[in-house]
Amino acid sequence: MQRLTLRQVASIRQNRFLLPTRIARLQSTQSSSSQTLHGIYKQHADRGDLIYDPVQVRAVHHLDALYDDLVSYGGPKTTPSSSNSGSSWWQKLTGKDDAVESETVDAPKGLYLYGGVGCGKTFVMDMFFDNVPVEKKQRVHFHKFMLDIHKQMHELRRQGFHQDPIPRIADELLENSWLLCFDEFQVTDVADALILRRLFSALLARGFVMVATSNRPPSDLYKNGLQRELFVPFIDLLGERCNVVSLEDSTTDYRVVKSAVHADHVYEFPVTPDTRAVFDYEFITYCSGEQTVETYVTTQGRLVHVPEAAVKAGACQFSFSDLCDKPLGAADYIAIAEAFSVVFVRDIPILNTERINQMRRFITFVDCMYDKGVRLHCLAAESPERLYQVDTSMKSHVDEVFAFDRTVSRLLEMGSEAYLLAHSERREELSGQSREHLFLTPGTVGAANEPVEDEDEEEPRVVNGGK
Structure with missing residues (x-):
């Protein structure tokens, strides 16, 4: 195996450019399918491919538990039908119509990892994504994900679709992936804040599981933002449907020297x-x-x-x-x-x-x-x-x-x-x-x-x- 230099280890790119894909490749050739994520992490730490960090290991243990839960879960079996109530899509979007999804799939809790830049949160999430045996999964930068949602909403309006677009978009997402891994989860835009509450309520009701990385704890998302009171229920929803894990005490900084x-x-x-x-x-x-x-x-x-x-x-x-x-x-x-x-x-x-x-x-x-x-x-x-x-x-x-x-x-x-x-x-x-x-x-x-x-x-x- 070609060993990474110290500088390469110090400059591990958090967005899957080098080490996570190398780990996935090594696992496929050198380790059994039953090996835990912690086992993979420790194996490469022992070889000097990465620096062993107890705070990262704590996050890896949470990811290992989620890994097992997802294998048992196997994904949602059915999709709730899209709501077609008479309320306008804007009423639903702003939370003025809080109709609850008629059916809720009992899915495992997701994971929300937060910490400062360079703490390794994206690295451990990518290791999880590369190894978890889920066929319908997607790993995406959160900014791009929300941009795509805006485009879909715009296209539906252009086509003359006047009902609430969120259930339809959630159904289309479910066709492609029920495990979503978001990098750099952040909310700085009022339009995103208004959409997120409805969108993720619909996604989670359909059996989606979310793993996310962020620089901030959920309570600090969209802090001081316009109409934040409409966003607060989404923060509560995150706490209910995701285990929140901090990497702020990490002693290893993976940023480039x-x-x-x-x-x-x-x-x-x-x-x-x-x-x-x-x-x-x-x-x-x-x-x-x-x-x-x-x-x-x-x-x-x-x-x-x-x-x-x-x-x-x-x-x-x-x-x-x-x-x-x-x-x-x-x-x-x-x-x-x-x-x-x-x-x-x-x-x-x-x-x-x-x-x-x-x-x-x-x-x-x-x-x-x-x-x-x-x-x-x-x-x-x-x-x-x-x-x-x-x-x-x-x-x-x-x-x-x-x-x-x-x-x-x-x-x-x-x-x-x-x-x-x-x-x-x-x-x-x-x-x-x-x-x-x-x-x-x-x-x-x-x-x-x-x-x-x-x-x-x-x-x-x-x-x-x-x-």
């Missing part, structure tokens, strides 16, 4: 003629001699302006203003991540309360790049740790402080050996795929500047990321 942030010049600061020259040289290198062009990424009816791209090489460049001064959302950033394997962003300023909207978009952008395994090159005014400068005692910005702590961790990790190794493998996969259908040249774009409706933005959006 900070000295790796300059690996391969992926993060340059401050902005000087020298750092700009290095940044520009790296971009030219990744273009591999290809002439850069202006283009548009197209996906699901969206058009996102890309001011400078080497399409065949899979590389593109934006300014911070291109990406964060315009009302772009997660769907736009995901479209960029799916079209390019290498993204360069220049002139990232220090972020503070005067740039709160730009900072929120930057957090979402980094999340999307990280989740898709994109190699991200940055030219910034400060190091990741000093990029966000705000008084942390300001209660009105507590959500942003939490979120940007995750962003710092991800920017550091995206310069690690483990992440860059995983990116190289992804880039090889993309190089063999045709991506021409994802692009439109400026001359073929007839309505690139028309507002496009997006559930993530409350204001009309012009999907034009360029200058």
Whole structure:
């Protein structure tokens, strides 16, 4: 077996880029199907593949118990029929109609794991997901899951469906998976908060089982949010249907060592003629001699302006203003991540309360790049740790402080050996795929500047990321 180096162990990517898949592969060849998750964890700790952490082991024991419960459960046998009562979907969504599901499937309790960035919560969840013998299961970043729910609701309304959409969406989810594993469970948007209570009541009534990771305990979800009183019953529901386990006392930090942030010049600061020259040289290198062009990424009816791209090489460049001064959302950033394997962003300023909207978009952008395994090159005014400068005692910005702590961790990790190794493998996969259908040249774009409706933005959006 090839042994991980100490730096690779320190830079384990929490989103299944390296170690969890390696553990799953090793288990299939070296261990019996009856081995517990704790046995797998201990086996690799003994070999030095990971650092044994008692706090993580406690979470693994909970996952082992859930593993056994799920094997006995076997999944829901029937699906409750969708409610067709006369109440409007908005009444149901906001909790003004609290009709209880007519049938409730007696399913095992799920698991909610929380702790700070780098504590290993995503790692242990992924080990569970890779090994639990459930055919209908799904592992998804929570932000993407909610984005998909918004899209489904929008599509149903577009088709003229005027009843409560939640039961129908829950039924469709059940057809594909009854075990859902969510990474980075968080609620920062009032629309998500209003949907979650109804959606998860319907899902859990149908026999879904949830495992989730989060930076916060359930009681702190959507803290200080608008109309939070409508969200509180969902917190109670989480406590009833999930065992809550803290990893906050973990002694092991799996984030990348900070000295790796300059690996391969992926993060340059401050902005000087020298750092700009290095940044520009790296971009030219990744273009591999290809002439850069202006283009548009197209996906699901969206058009996102890309001011400078080497399409065949899979590389593109934006300014911070291109990406964060315009009302772009997660769907736009995901479209960029799916079209390019290498993204360069220049002139990232220090972020503070005067740039709160730009900072929120930057957090979402980094999340999307990280989740898709994109190699991200940055030219910034400060190091990741000093990029966000705000008084942390300001209660009105507590959500942003939490979120940007995750962003710092991800920017550091995206310069690690483990992440860059995983990116190289992804880039090889993309190089063999045709991506021409994802692009439109400026001359073929007839309505690139028309507002496009997006559930993530409350204001009309012009999907034009360029200058």
